[in-house]
Amino acid sequence: MDPVVLFFLLGLVARIARSDLRLPExxxxxxxIYLLLAxxxxxxxxxxxxxxxxxxxxxxAAIALGAAIPLLLFPLLRARLPRPxxxxxxxxxxxxxxxxxxxxxxxxxARKIDAESHMPLMVALMEAPGxxxxxxxxxxxxxxxxxxxxxxxxxxxxxxxxxLLGGLVIGALVGPEGSRPIAPLxxxxxxxxxxxxxxxxGLVAGGRVGDLRRAGPFLLAFGVGAPLALGVLGALVxxxxxxxxxxxxxxxxxxxxxxxxxxxxAMRIAVPEANPALSIxxxxxxxxxxxxxxxxxxxLQYARWLGGS
Amino acid sequence: MQTHAxxxxxxxxxxxxxxxxVRDARSxxxxxxxxxxxxxxxxxxxxxxxxxxxxxxxxxxxxxxxVAVKLAEHVLGSYAANYAVTMxxxxxGVFRPQKF
Numbered sequence: 192m193d194p195v196v197l198f199f200l201l202g203l204v205a206r207i208a209r210s211d212l213r214l215p216e217x218x219x220x221x222x223x224i225y226l227l228l229a230x231x232x233x234x235x236x237x238x239x240x241x242x243x244x245x246x247x248x249x250x251x252a253a254i255a256l257g258a259a260i261p262l263l264l265f266p267l268l269r270a271r272l273p274r275p276x277x278x279x280x281x282x283x284x285x286x287x288x289x290x291x292x293x294x295x296x297x298x299x300x301a302r303k304i305d306a307e308s309h310m311p312l313m314v315a316l317m318e319a320p321g322x323x324x325x326x327x328x329x330x331x332x333x334x335x336x337x338x339x340x341x342x343x344x345x346x347x348x349x350x351x352x353x354x355l356l357g358g359l360v361i362g363a364l365v366g367p368e369g370s371r372p373i374a375p376l377x378x379x380x381x382x383x384x385x386x387x388x389x390x391x392x393g394l395v396a397g398g399r400v401g402d403l404r405r406a407g408p409f410l411l412a413f414g415v416g417a418p419l420a421l422g423v424l425g426a427l428v429x430x431x432x433x434x435x436x437x438x439x440x441x442x443x444x445x446x447x448x449x450x451x452x453x454x455x456x457a458m459r460i461a462v463p464e465a466n467p468a469l470s471i472x473x474x475x476x477x478x479x480x481x482x483x484x485x486x487x488x489x490x491l492q493y494a495r496w497l498g499g500s
Numbered sequence: 501m502q503t504h505a506x507x508x509x510x511x512x513x514x515x516x517x518x519x520x521x522v523r524d525a526r527s528x529x530x531x532x533x534x535x536x537x538x539x540x541x542x543x544x545x546x547x548x549x550x551x552x553x554x555x556x557x558x559x560x561x562x563x564x565x566x567v568a569v570k571l572a573e574h575v576l577g578s579y580a581a582n583y584a585v586t587m588x589x590x591x592x593g594v595f596r597p598q599k600f
Contacts, residue, residue: 216537216549341519395550455553459516463582468545471553 198386202393214391222388229377231358234311239363252432253313257320261285278329279458279465283474285321286450295444295487299437306437315355319346329462351453402472414477418447426493443490449474503593507568512586515555528571530563544584562600
């Protein structure tokens with residue numbers, strides 16, 4: 192088993208056992224900034240060497256996938272939940288979890304399975320479309336206007352998209368040679384930092400157990416069923432746009448993951464009447480651990496079944 | 501040393517409200533504000549400040565009574581229904597009245 196997964200488990204156990212373990216808030220922030228930048232940089236260094244004709248159709252497909260996911264999930268959620276909650280949860284799943292992506296890359300690297308090096312671009316591109324579609328779905332019924340200005344600012348200049356894209360651009364500008372001096376920090380230490388971050392994520396996810404009790408059986412089933420189905424969709428899209436076995440696994444992981452950095456912040460501002468305990472409870476309390484323990488190995492299987500090479 | 505009576509309005513709420521609260525405080529005529537990160541719990545559950553969506557802030561605005569009342573009414577009307585918000589006022593004495 193991947194050590195980073197065990198760190199997550201340690202955090203989870205610590206929290207459920209009511210340990211006093213608590214990582215300083217500033218450390219959580221620093222680790223998140225590091226991970227976003229490191230993922231962006233790694234993708235950017237390789238991105239400069241990719242032909243635009245290959246990357247562009249794949250990038251457009253990733254954006255379309257991110258936008259389509261909330262549209263698929265919303266009717267299902269709406270059958271049981273009020274419109275704001277259904278739309279907010281749909282937006283969380285339309286957007287992506289960077290940490291789940293990082294765990295999947297680490298999972299593939301441990302098995303020596305290569306993936307397209309520009310996959311971090313897909314992460315950056317898939318952050319926002321699901322959130323935008325979710326907000327439109329929330330507002331479609333009522334007459335309330337959407338303040339797009341502040342929202343666009345929040346999504347595009349929020350730390351996750353800013354650091355991912357910033358890292359991509361810096362990596363692309365400096366190339367493999369130029370990035371060598373910062374590689375000891377951003378490449379060699381990556382896995383250790385990811386392990387520490389997952390310890391904290393385990394502590395956070397363990398704290399959502401109470402939310403789950405309140406969420407009820409429908410959301411519990413949704414938290415597992417949605418990633419299972421969305422993983423298939425992501426793997427199918429990955430195959431259709433010609434990604435490798437590793438790339439297809441990563442796209443399936445992205446499709447199956449739910450955001451807990453960009454989406455909660457954006458939805459709290461744009462759709463305040465949605466209950467955040469529901470969306471965060473299901474995204475972080477169920478889907479995130481499910482993807483870490485079960486989902487990622489399964490999405491590799493999906494990619495294999497679909498004949499990725 | 502002589503002091504001058506002012507109201508201190510304290511608003512404890514979700515960190516997502518920080519930008520709108522600062523904008524509101526300025527627009528209702530407050531001359532300044534202080535914000536710090538806090539954690540705590542209430543009827544909407546515990547907010548432990550572990551990560552982005554779990555953070556809370558405490559905003560202190562020292563101003564004259566009319567501004568405090570207008571700002572408090574606005575916060576109750578605009579945010580209290582959907583966000584975790586706690587609010588109270590206190591009488592304070594300031595040394596330089598022109599600042600508040």
